[in-house]
Amino acid sequence: MHTCDLDISINRLSKIEGHADLDIKIKNGKVEHVELHVMENQRFYTQAVKGKPALAVPQIVSRICGTCSVAHLTGCIEAVEKTLDITPSEQTMVMRKLMMHSLMIRDHALHLYFFVAPDLFGIDSILDIDEDKKEIIHQALHVKEAGNNLSNLIGGRSVHAMFEQVGGFTRVIDNAKIPEVVEELKSIRPLIVDLAELFYNCDWEMKRKTRFVALKTEDFSYLEGYIATSEGEKIEEKDYWNHLHSVVLPYSQAKGFEFEGEEYMVGSLSRLNLNKEAMHENTKKDMKKYLDVFPSENIYHNNLAQAVEIMHSIDHSIELLENREFVKEEIVKPTKMSGEGVGVIEAPRGTLYYYLGVEDGKVKYANLVIPTAQNLINMREDVRKVVTDICGDNVAPTKEWEAKIKLEVEKMIRAYDPCMSCASHFLKINWK
Amino acid sequence: MSEKKKKVGVFTFTCDEGCSIYMIEIFNKKLIEWLEKMDLEYFLSMKDRRDATEFDIAIVEGAITTERDLHEIKKVREMSKILIGMGNCTITGMPTCQRNNFTPEQTEAIKDDLEKFDFLEKCLPVKEVVHMDDEVPGCPMDEKKFIEVLEKYL
Numbered sequence: 382m383h384t385c386d387l388d389i390s391i392n393r394l395s396k397i398e399g400h401a402d403l404d405i406k407i408k409n410g411k412v413e414h415v416e417l418h419v420m421e422n423q424r425f426y427t428q429a430v431k432g433k434p435a436l437a438v439p440q441i442v443s444r445i446c447g448t449c450s451v452a453h454l455t456g457c458i459e460a461v462e463k464t465l466d467i468t469p470s471e472q473t474m475v476m477r478k479l480m481m482h483s484l485m486i487r488d489h490a491l492h493l494y495f496f497v498a499p500d501l502f503g504i505d506s507i508l509d510i511d512e513d514k515k516e517i518i519h520q521a522l523h524v525k526e527a528g529n530n531l532s533n534l535i536g537g538r539s540v541h542a543m544f545e546q547v548g549g550f551t552r553v554i555d556n557a558k559i560p561e562v563v564e565e566l567k568s569i570r571p572l573i574v575d576l577a578e579l580f581y582n583c584d585w586e587m588k589r590k591t592r593f594v595a596l597k598t599e600d601f602s603y604l605e606g607y608i609a610t611s612e613g614e615k616i617e618e619k620d621y622w623n624h625l626h627s628v629v630l631p632y633s634q635a636k637g638f639e640f641e642g643e644e645y646m647v648g649s650l651s652r653l654n655l656n657k658e659a660m661h662e663n664t665k666k667d668m669k670k671y672l673d674v675f676p677s678e679n680i681y682h683n684n685l686a687q688a689v690e691i692m693h694s695i696d697h698s699i700e701l702l703e704n705r706e707f708v709k710e711e712i713v714k715p716t717k718m719s720g721e722g723v724g725v726i727e728a729p730r731g732t733l734y735y736y737l738g739v740e741d742g743k744v745k746y747a748n749l750v751i752p753t754a755q756n757l758i759n760m761r762e763d764v765r766k767v768v769t770d771i772c773g774d775n776v777a778p779t780k781e782w783e784a785k786i787k788l789e790v791e792k793m794i795r796a797y798d799p800c801m802s803c804a805s806h807f808l809k810i811n812w813k
Numbered sequence: 814m815s816e817k818k819k820k821v822g823v824f825t826f827t828c829d830e831g832c833s834i835y836m837i838e839i840f841n842k843k844l845i846e847w848l849e850k851m852d853l854e855y856f857l858s859m860k861d862r863r864d865a866t867e868f869d870i871a872i873v874e875g876a877i878t879t880e881r882d883l884h885e886i887k888k889v890r891e892m893s894k895i896l897i898g899m900g901n902c903t904i905t906g907m908p909t910c911q912r913n914n915f916t917p918e919q920t921e922a923i924k925d926d927l928e929k930f931d932f933l934e935k936c937l938p939v940k941e942v943v944h945m946d947d948e949v950p951g952c953p954m955d956e957k958k959f960i961e962v963l964e965k966y967l
């Protein structure tokens with residue numbers, strides 16, 4: 382009898398952000414357990430911000446994650462502003478949207494070209510690609526550089542952007558540089574069509590019923606709106622936490638989350654499933670074929686969704702940049718120094734929640750909910766399904782099973798674009 | 814005369830990976846040129862293969878906060894001719910080592926995690942643990958300086 386009996390350990394999953402290990406135990410063809418260990422060492426940011434001046438905290442929490450620092454910065458700024466009753470100017474909001482777009486372009490491009498594309502071509506690294514296909518490396522670098530230059534223009538830097546602050550930006554955009562950045566963004570549009578085509582033609586499939594959750598924004602700008610779910614729920618930003626509960630994952634330096642007691646998914650796939658009508662007109666026109674795929678329950682469509690989002694971020698950025706003259710503005714000052722507030726935005730990997738309590742200008746408590754932590758339980762259930770499916774219909778020698786399971790599971794986890802640096806940050810419940 | 818390509822490894826210790834992400838942004842303009850002179854032999858963000866045991870240049874980021882970090886940085890040092898530290902985490906330990914400055918109450922609050930995951934008593938910059946041949950300060954590291962330092966050894 383060839384039943385599947387295996388203990389599989391993957392030490393340090395590669396081509397993801399941060400450090401995670403995976404253990405799977407299979408007995409008599411049944412998956413006994415799946416443990417995804419987030420091995421990223423905690424750096425205790427939620428503890429470290431206690432007692433720090435609220436106005437300085439966004440630049441501190443930016444260092445939670447080098448990959449999506451702009452998301453932490455922007456989400457935390459929103460929480461500080463809601464707490465201290467600061468209303469940012471319209472221009473500031475436009476600039477924040479541009480920062481978020483630049484992040485999506487860079488971050489999704491990194492994931493798709495460097496992390497996922499090798500799986501598509503059956504190679505280890507994109508650098509190993511055949512001579513005749515080498516063009517894709519140049520394309521990847523070009524797309525990322527366009528996003529990087531957009532970050533530089535608005536925030537001064539793509540990682541830990543220094544100009545983005547509570548109440549506004551410390552430096553106005555250099556209007557003279559806008560045409561060049563716009564041109565570069567336009568020049569990568571055809572590359573993104575190619576990229577989407579690549580994932581559109583990819584036949585990987587893994588479907589499992591789950592709940593999709595995302596902040597629904599009117600202009601698909603990743604900022605402001607309400608939280609929507611595929612079950613039809615509508616939740617205000619400030620109430621999001623009430624629907625979640627955190628789950629301890631043994632042997633992991635991270636916690637998972639459930640929504641109303643069930644696993645759920647956040648990220649590009651959720652955003653496209655819930656809000657694709659809000660995409661830019663030019664994206665809707667040129668990406669129609671790809672947009673028609675959504676809503677989808679296929680986790681691998683998260684990759685296609687990211688490609689579509691890159692296009693939207695390009696198109697929305699071009700519109701925002703071309704239609705105004707940016708002027709010097711004063712930073713808006715707080716109107717009070719104590720209070721509580723919530724900031725919710727869509728980071729590249731999904732909904733990011735910040736909650737702050739401030740007294741006399743200093744942070745008393747802080748809580749945050751990280752996208753990857755919200756996806757951990759869904760990811761675990763998906764891994765279980767992938768493994769069960771492989772063991773279910775296959776009779777094979779152990780070695781082959783093991784190789785196949787490893788390949789499929791890693792590929793599937795990568796589709797989530799998990800970020801372990803972020804996931805290791807969570808609230809210690811015993812705060813007073 | 815054909816020069817041999819340098820074997821380069823990129824190693825991440827405890828941090829937010831901001832410096833390696835920034836390095837990948839620097840790659841946008843520089844990678845193609847650098848690949849004429851180097852092979853990326855170890856870089857888990859870009860490849861899974863990890864059988865290399867010798868490096869001409871190790872590029873490291875992050876701070877040393879657990880026993881495992883400590884063990885691994887020593888191994889990386891042994892395997893590498895030149896070791897370059899990216900970012901303040903490797904030089905001063907900050908911001909990653911902020912737990913060193915916690916108040917007694919804050920330290921108490923994280924005590925269980927420190928014990929459970931084999932944290933060192935103090936978090937240390939790489940520089941205090943092994944010899945660094947060169948360093949690029951900043952958080953993230955300075956772009957120009959990184960190009961200058963890496964090109965010196967390529």
Ligand code: SF4
Binds near residue numbers: 829831899903
């Ligand atoms: S120095 Fe700053 S950017 Fe670099 S790894 Fe450390 S925290 Fe991240």
